[in-house]
Amino acid sequence: MKSSAPKFPFEWPAAAGPPEALLTLREEPVVRVTLPSGDEAFLVTRYDDVRRVLSDPRLSRNRDRPGAPRMTEQKTKVFQNPKIDRDPPEHTRMRRLMAKAFTATRVESLRPHVRRVAEELVTDLLKRDSPADLHEAFAVPLTLQVICGLLGVPPEDQGRFRGSLNEAWRYMGELIEAKRRDPGDDLISALIGVHDEDDGRLSAHELHVWCVILLLAGFETTATQLCGSAVLLLTHRDQLDLLREDPALIPEAVEELLRCQIAGHSLSMLRLVTDDIEIGGVTVPKGSGLIPVLESANFDETVFPDPQRLDITRADKHHLVFSAGPHFCMGAALARLELQVALEVLIRRVPTLRLAVPPSELRHHDSPLDLGFREVPVAW
Secondary structure, eight states, rough: OOOSSOSOOOOOOEEEEOOHHHHHGGGGGGEEETTSOOEEEEEOOHHHHEEEHHTTTTEETTTTTTTTTOOOOOOOOOTTTSSSOOOOHHHHHHHHHHHHHOOOHHHTTTHHHHHHHHHHHHHHHHOOOSSSEEEIIIIHHHHHHHHHHTTTOOGGGGGTHHHHHHHHHHHHHHHHHHHHHHHOOSSHHHHHHHHHHTTTTOOOOHHHHHHHHHHHHHHHHHHHHHHHHHHHHHHHOOOOOOOOOOOOOOGHHHHHHHHOOSSSSSSGEEEEEEOEEEEEEEOOOTTEEEEEEEHHHHTOTTTTSSSSSSOOSSSOOOOTTTTGGGOOOOTTHHHHHHHHHHHHHHHHHTTTOEEOOOGGOOOOOSSOOOOBBBOOOOEO
């Protein structure tokens, strides 16, 4: 019998406003939905519950388990790989080894490089005819150059794998072998050499998978966040004026801009419930699919008063865009750095920047896993 549960993810409207279904979702702590695969799952809707389940050991990221729900009909080998255990203790071991190389110091050292790239791209943008697509002219080349520089991808190779998972997989395998023969001052070389007395090294397959994940997630997701942030500011001129008057507010602004938009649907957060779990007085049975809905938690009125209002001076910055617990996004610090630098450069260098189309004409991608704008036409 066909399921009567509503479909998830919800259809995101034009511009940056949330779906209507999201506004009333938190009336119930748990909501049953149908996924694009046809499987059913339960949505966790409220901030405190979402934050708690993100660290609950009764939820598994390993969707290769028998009977595990599927996000979509097709499975992406990199992001759900049967040779990579997404649960502790193996996941904990991999995270610890990755953290040894992907340090806060390494990320922060990139700030001058990010600023230099952003300045060059804005210079090139201003040489173009207005309007131009901010996504293709600024956001993607910025984030692509930054993640490639971090990983050690030569500039001449940076266009080879965009939009092709198979090519990215093949290329990264070749690059890792080249770095083994001739290591450099880059993240891949550091990951090859990272070692722990208790946990050994990353296996060849683990290294391959994680490098591809860092590469692909490291530019597309941040480019989407950057474009979404720009749209929010350009449609909230009072907040943009605050930043122009006081650029020191930019780090705070980035957190609020992240809270108010999300780069991808929480569909990718799908977990398997390995034992009965109670959420808000509702028992979700073992074997169910469960999704902590980050975009709902970030609009929870009990945590963020008047949540639909963009307020770059908002006191509470504890959004869940980068998840929480053992699966907190390792690239969060890099994304924050790129967004801070990119917005500062754009605001300073292009004071007349504006959307070249009405916000209602902005369209999101159709993919259930990609919430980014297809393009963001801007003029100056």
